Amino acid sequence: MNILISLLGSTLDRQGRGDSRWGFWRPSVALTMQNDLHFDRYHLLFQPTYRVLCELICEDIRSCSPDTELIPEELPLDNPWDFEEVYAKLYDFSRRMHFSLDDDEYYIHITTGTHVAQICLFLLNESHHLPGKLIQSQPTTRHSARGTYTIIDLDLSRYDLLAKRFAIERDHDLDFLKSGIATRNRRFNELIETIERVAIRSTEPILLTGPTGAGKSHLAKRIYELKKANSTLRGPFVDVNCATLRGDQAMSALFGHKKGAFTGAIADRPGLLKHADGGILFLDEIGELGLDEQAMLLRAIEDKRFLPLGADQEDCSTFQLICGSNRDLHTAVTQGRFRFDLLTRINLWSFHLPGLAERREDIEPNLDYELARYTEKSGKLVRFNKEARRRFLDYALDSATPWHGNFRDLNAMVTRMATLASGGRIDEATVNAEVTRASRVARVDEDADLVALLGSDYAERYDLFDLAQLKKVVAVCRETKNLAEAGKRLFAVSRKRKATTNDSDRLSKYLSRYGLNFDAIRTGGRLKQEQRL
Secondary structure, eight states: OEEEEEEOOTTGGGOSOGGGGGGSOOHHHHGGGOSSOOOSEEEEEEOGGGHHHHHHHHHHHHHHOTTSEEEEEEOOOSOTTOHHHHHHHHHHHHHHOOOOTTTOEEEEEOSSSOHHHHHHHHHHHHTTSSOSEEEEEEOSSTTOSSOEEEEEOOOGGGOHHHHHHHHHHHHHHHHHHTTTOOOOOHHHHHHHHHHHHHHHHOOSOEEEEOSTTSSHHHHHHHHHHHHHHTTSOOSOEEEEEGGGOOHHHHHHHHHOBOTTSSTTOOSOBOOHHHHTTTSEEEEETGGGSOHHHHHHHHHHHHHSEEOOBTOSSOEEOOOEEEEEESSOHHHHHHTTSSOHHHHHHHTSEEEEOOOGGGOGGGHHHHHHHHHHHHHHHHSOOOEEOHHHHHHHHHHHHOTTOOOTTTHHHHHHHHHHHHHHOBTTEEOHHHHHHHHHHHHHHHHHHHHHHHHHHHOTTHHHHSOHHHHHHHHHHHHHHHHSSSHHHHHHHHTTTGGGGOSSOOHHHHHHHHHHTTTOOHHHHHTTTHHHHHHHO
16 A cells, blocks of 8 residues: 655645646645555544645545545644644654554655655654655646655665765775775674674764783774764764772772862862863773772763762763773672673673684784875885785784784884884894794793783693693683683684583683683782782
């Protein structure tokens, strides 16, 4: 069935008197005079003030299309130019309708009614409350009763040219989030595509997890710049490392204070939440915040209100929150170090950024990006010669290269090699020297890591055989976002032979033999040391 929904035109439908009215174009009647379009049902919405006109139009519609079921619908409006009232009444009408999209085709007539009503019909159609196609009618000449019509389908996927333009724009946004780097890792590219959709459409909190140096801060800034370019926010980007905030300093820095609130508070301070009003607040390492600060932050997210230190009245700020963490916050919740209600609130959109070791196919394009960054900062064009580039990529792509510092390590290596390059060319000798240095540092870092995890006497307590296995387990734990994922990777073969699998429990028991847990590994042994105290 073809079903039409239309507003009675108090001016356009009133043209002509007596039989002369048939010599004028009247949009509500003209649609039923078309040779190539027939409506099985016609819902004609009218204001009670124009009941007489509605009855006349209904009579004429029946004479033009006698087999059309005509349903006049009263739409009482105190003020047809009041957007809130018109939208509410049309919305209520849409809720009373029983749409059967599989069996029926719906048309929404947007030629009649006030401009406010036409806008409301468009918005309700776009939001699918009044589903179907928009239809617009127009006269061919002043004295042509039939006129013509145009159908507008908001399903843009049917318009190849528009679809291509939107695809180009979306590709530009994805490229922007990746800083123009032609990344090759499929999972990472899919992740960025999802983040792009969320960044454009949502103002809810976003949680970015992943190891240190994976690019959380950089991505948060790019999300801000993308939203700014799309005019979806007006305020600044405020970047806070929560690991540097402690005690009154944390409260004051985040929520502000009044003069005299504590020793050293010699003047009012608005705080970073207030500074982020209208923009984005990025809280990096949010797992380091104290429980009191977490409670106040939760209130600020939900109610947009908070109480500065020493203040009698609350302040307000409307910001979007992006959080970063290299911790497993779910584990922190079970340990009482992070509020469950806050995690629930910031975890609506959660994205895990993989480390560089998990994206080795992206090392080469990121290498070119880092060289371009160096050129931009220094004003000197530096490139690898062919042999040097191959040597560096052999090292970088080797599965034995740990990349503990992720992109920070890559940036540091490129900076050192480019600085030492003679004549703007990085040669093989420069690469070999850098690889030797990086390997030595990695061994020192590895030893320091074991000291942090196991204590300075670890070599006296454990066999090399056990330590070699533990090093691999630690590396996998740092590359994954939670205990379950790490266990799945570590027990990928043996788990297939088990009727039931509990990888998390197996991994937890293995780590407990060394006095460790997953979160301790992700935070460099800090939890273990605190537990000893």
